[in-house]
Amino acid sequence: MKLSTKLTLFITGSKLVIVLLFVAALPILVKEIASQYTNYTLKQQRSKVLSIVKKNGLDYYLQGEENYGSYTLLKEEFIAFLPVKTGFSLDTIKDAQRLIEGDTLSYRVLSHTFKNKQKTYLLEIGKTTASIHQYNKPLQRFALYVLITLIVMTVLIDLTFIRLILRPLGSIIKTRLVNRVFPFDVEQKRIQTNTTDFKYLDESLLLLMDQINEAFYKEREFTSNASHELMTPISILQNKLENFLAEEGLDANQSVAVVEMMKTVDRLKKITSSLLLISRIENEQYIRKEELRPMELFQEIVDEIRHRLEEKNISISLDISPDALLKDVNRNLLFQLFFNLIHNAIKFNRQDGRIFIKGGRSNDGKYYIHISDTGIGIPKEDLPFIFDRFMKTNLAAQVGYGLGLAIVKSIAIYHRIQITAESEPGKGTTFKLRFN
Amino acid sequence: MKVLIIEDEKTLAYEMEAFLKKSFYVCDLAHSFRSGVEQLELNQYDFVLIDLSLPDGDGLDVLKHAKKSNPGAAYIIITARTNLKDRVSGLDLGADDYLAKPFYLLELQSRMQAIARRKFNITEEAISIGEFQVDIQNRLVTCDGQSIEFSRKEFDLLSYLLLHKNRVLTRAQLSEHIWGTFVNDDYDSNYIDAHIKNIRKKLNACGSTEWLETVRGVGYRIRK
Known part of the structure; x- marks a missing residue:
């Protein structure tokens, strides 16, 4: 799940929980507020009544009567004075039933005793409980609507803001991490952001890329150094033996011994140069800017390798359009790649065997080349490892140094060629190359 | 013919000298950039064999010097750096050929013969x-x-x-x-x-x- 989606979901969720809690509490809250407000109004009314009594005397209400009572038209509110025993004291607000003109109704009643001219009176002010809670429902509904609107608005704002805030992360990934090729271009602009975390991430990635570049350059330097350091002693050995072989007075046995030594040095030389070739390809030290026609390349290889074909009387058939053209390749490397494959197809073939080379376009428009032989094949358990360095299969047959296919693989990777091998022991092997 | 071998690896230089002597070349040896340049100032050579990686300088710079002091000589660059880039720049500067280490002395000799035929117009009869x-x-x-x-x-x-x-x-x-x-x-x-x-x-x-x-x-x- 995307970070922005997660954040939005979390924010929306937490808001919903709060809203639900609030909605659940809303009736109680509204009720409480209404009741508190009623109590307050009752107290206000009491003060007002008492101040009138103080100012005009109680008779203003009693008009000579023993007690006084008054109520509104719908009996929603009432006010009453009545004398009580001296010493009786009361000052409460509570819900109680009162009988007014034959109707028994529930009221919130404020009861307050006070003294007037040596007599104690009880003042009661009441308000029907029904009228207290009449606004509860509309209030709740209104609050709910306002809340929902607010939530929707804040979620929309959050969504936009989160997108805006997370945008640098996307560009960091896009420009720093996706589809990068060695060596990295570290001279890139910093990602524009004022979020410290993203700045830190960007800086760290650039630093990491720098370190990788450094390691990469060191390896390249090592390759070059190693080549010099190894090739020079091999050179000395080879040239010394060469001079030694030319010496007068060397008998036949000695000559053969020198030649054997030369063969060993030659082997050392070829292993070293193969490893260097692979590491140079992996370090991308070759230019891929040439064009070539596979047909011409194969004819050239066949020409070069004809003596080996004749040696085993192997026939080779080329089924390739002369117009086919490969672009952005390194000619020498592709020569080496196909040379090695055809060389193997001969080496592991039987006497009077055949080699088929077929090129064409598959349904998706990609160019492919298949090279099949009628050779001894590769055992199934060895097939996944044939491209590994120093992997030697078919040990019964004449083997090389185990680097031929490793070179093929590295050249293929360098040219973004997919290469796979299929084989049936005793029948033959097919190498399939797909150009991208 | 006179040959200057500029190669810091002494054993290798001696082997080359020994081989070329048998084919009647006269060889001088230089084991550093400095002595190589000195020899080139003092003498005229037909062939100059230059190792690219010398301890005190770049072989390609020797080549630049040599082209001035010995414009008539043939130059063969010898190197373990088989980099395409070096190869191109060596030939750009006017090297006549290029040999990657390790090479057979036989190969060196036949390259020299080929250059001699081409450069000094030596026509061999059949x-x-x-x-x-x-x-x-x-x-x-x-x-x-x-x-x-x-x-x-x-x-x-x-x-x-x-x-x-x-x-x-x-x-x-x-x-x-x-x-x-x-x-x-x-x-x-x-x-x-x-x-x-x-x-x-x-x-x-x-x-x-x-x-x-x-x-x-x-x-x-x-x-x-």
Whole structure:
């Protein structure tokens, strides 16, 4: 799940929980507020009544009567004075039933005793409980609507803001991490952001890329150094033996011994140069800017390798359009790649065997080349490892140094060629190359 | 002919000297950038062999110096750096050839002979051997005025043996000259022998090929 989606979901969720809690509490809250407000109004009314009594005397209400009572038209509110025993004291607000003109109704009643001219009176002010809670429902509904609107608005704002805030992360990934090729271009602009975390991430990635570049350059330097350091002693050995072989007075046995030594040095030389070739390809030290026609390349290889074909009387058939053209390749490397494959197809073939080379376009428009032989094949358990360095299969047959296919693989990777091998022991092997 | 070998690896320089002396080249050795430049100021050479990686300077700079003080010489760059870039810049600066270490001294010599033919206009007359005339420049083999057809590889093989006559050439030396150094890992196979067999067959139609000897366990030699 995307970070922005997660954040939005979390924010929306937490808001919903709060809203639900609030909605659940809303009736109680509204009720409480209404009741508190009623109590307050009752107290206000009491003060007002008492101040009138103080100012005009109680008779203003009693008009000579023993007690006084008054109520509104719908009996929603009432006010009453009545004398009580001296010493009786009361000052409460509570819900109680009162009988007014034959109707028994529930009221919130404020009861307050006070003294007037040596007599104690009880003042009661009441308000029907029904009228207290009449606004509860509309209030709740209104609050709910306002809340929902607010939530929707804040979620929309959050969504936009989160997108805006997370945008640098996307560009960091896009420009720093996706589809990068060695060596990295570290001279890139910093990602524009004022979020410290993203700045830190960007800086760290650039630093990491720098370190990788450094390691990469060191390896390249090592390759070059190693080549010099190894090739020079091999050179000395080879040239010394060469001079030694030319010496007068060397008998036949000695000559053969020198030649054997030369063969060993030659082997050392070829292993070293193969490893260097692979590491140079992996370090991308070759230019891929040439064009070539596979047909011409194969004819050239066949020409070069004809003596080996004749040696085993192997026939080779080329089924390739002369117009086919490969672009952005390194000619020498592709020569080496196909040379090695055809060389193997001969080496592991039987006497009077055949080699088929077929090129064409598959349904998706990609160019492919298949090279099949009628050779001894590769055992199934060895097939996944044939491209590994120093992997030697078919040990019964004449083997090389185990680097031929490793070179093929590295050249293929360098040219973004997919290469796979299929084989049936005793029948033959097919190498399939797909150009991208 | 006079040769200056600028190579910091002394053993290697001595081997090259020993080899070239046998072919009647006169050699001077320099083991550093400085002594190389000094020698070039003092003497005139026909050939200058330059190792690219010298302890106190870049071989390519020696080449620049040398082109001024010895403009008539032929230059061969020798290096273990088989980088394409070095190769191009070496040839750009006017090197006549380029050899990657390790190389066979035989190969060095035949490159020098090729340069000499080209650069110093040395025209060799057709070499006669047995009943045959071999014109290396025009790639022709004749016998009794009749020319004998050889494939490119066959002729290369024959002429290489002829250029190094009276020397046993191993199969690896022949193979590397004709098929190059790109990795072919089974020169032990007998394709060189197959070519020699073909050459003998073609020559035998006209005359004896006793001069083309097989040296058991070693290789081939043309004795003259």
